[in-house]
Amino acid sequence: MKAYLIPFTLLLTFSACGNKNTEQNNNKVEQVKFSPPIVKPDNEVIEAPPSQSYAVADKAEGNAYTNNANQVRDTTKKIIKNGSIEFETANINATRKRILQSLKKYGGYVDEDNQSTNSGIDRKEYNLKISIPAKYFDFLVDSVSASADKIDSKNISVTDVTTRYIDIKTRLDNKKILENRYLELLKRGTKISDLLEIENKLTEIRSDIESTQGQLNYLNKQVAYSSLEITFYTQHVEKTDKGTGLGYKLKTALANGWNILQSLFFGVITIWPVIIMMLVVYWLFKKWRRTRRAKKVE
Template sequence: MKNLKILLYLIPVIVILIAGCEKFNNESSGVMPQRELSTNVEQNESTKDAVTKIPSEPLPYTKKTDAVNQQTSGADLKLSERLVVKTGKMTIESDKYDEAEKRISEITNSMGGLIVNSTSSANASGKKQGVITIKVPSKDFDKLVAQVSTVGKVSSQNISSSDVTEEYIDLEARLKTQKELEERLYKLLQDRTTKLSDVLEVEQKLSDVRQKIESTEGRMKFLRNQADYSTLTVSIFEPSLLETSSGGGFFYELGQAFKSGLKGFTKVLASVITILIAIIPVLVLVYIIYRIIKKILKKNKTVK
């Protein structure tokens, strides 16, 4: 009987404990999904943020842009190194041609230049005149002009320059394209599966491309050489008595005028003689007809 009473007291306690455990389990199970959901939401938000940030970091585009910028800056660098071709012409009067020529040669050698052409002759009055073509490094061109001007009296001077930078850069781009095409054709030529007819066609195109490459490289070399070395053409003459524009002197010009006049008179006289010879037969015929008519008229008067 005593044990029954104890059991009756324990049953409500057990029920309460069971109910409390169930409640605790429900609360625990309710909290965990919320945490997991919260964690998932945070992860999704982080992922979403990461996905959103990927396009805003233009790594490949930045590299491409950098490459383009490098090419552009390279072009700007080339443009800053201008290729300018300088040329000049001078006419100098000197009392002694040989000394002037020697002085110009010394000036040229002192600047590391060279005389590429030199011609001279004497006019009718015995005075020498000639032309000297000089090439010097472009950096010394102005200095050359200044020093050559001191050799004699400068009667005329013409200095000009031409910027060939854009043409040179265009040739560089064209050469790069041609070499890329040459490389592709060469690889295609090495393909053993290519047909013989295709091989011949590729070889022909490869030959054409190589000719274009040689032509482009030749033009680039010419422009670079022209820009590196400037050209000055100097004309020298010794003054004659009463020097004229042609450099021959007064008496020489007088003699030339007399010769020219005599030649003109000879031509006129020859023309007159030619005309007379041509009309003499006509004049003879006219004279014969005139004599016949006159004789007939005289005979008629006698009959009357």
């Protein structure tokens, strides 16, 4: 009876080996071809059709790429405020001090600080270009206006850049998604030519990301900080008090005497031809008198 069991045992052994080989073949890494990932404008990521030979572990892992269409976006309004104001004030130095104090209080800073004096029209002027947190912009404008004796001009511009902000942010997010996809492909690549191509694309994408990020940072700064140009002036240049003390009078007298001496000196230099002619005439007259006296003596 044992002789009959031997063929049956061999049949079971061969059947088990066949099933094991079939299972191993099913678990083998499948080589598929993928083209570079495609990112749609609305942040939806889709799989590209097979074209280039990038190695992927299996189809199950290929499904790990998720759809980002539901990504939360910042849709709050983005407003840029700019303005300029020009006014006259009686005390220009006190006004400048008050403006700088208010600016410090609200967390702003001065970009430019210029001063000029026009003696022809007896006018002294300050020009300040400042940046201030947007939430305090109106408070500062009101504070500056309160310092004015007479406002010549006041211009405030408000620009809504929400659409531009969303567009730049969306492009940046898409580029980052594309970068992550290429990084995944880089990990799974096998051919040197494919790896080099992916590296080149990553370099290009990262350059675009830096450029777009710079645009977004600049726009964020414009939204966060408003700019205001302040020009204020006085029609009469402030003069120092002359005083009435003895020391001041003595100092003034010495200064006036020195000024008179200077005037005489430069006045004499101015009429030097006349002085020379007078000296020549005087010398000729004395010579003539000496000659006449000599003749009388003879």
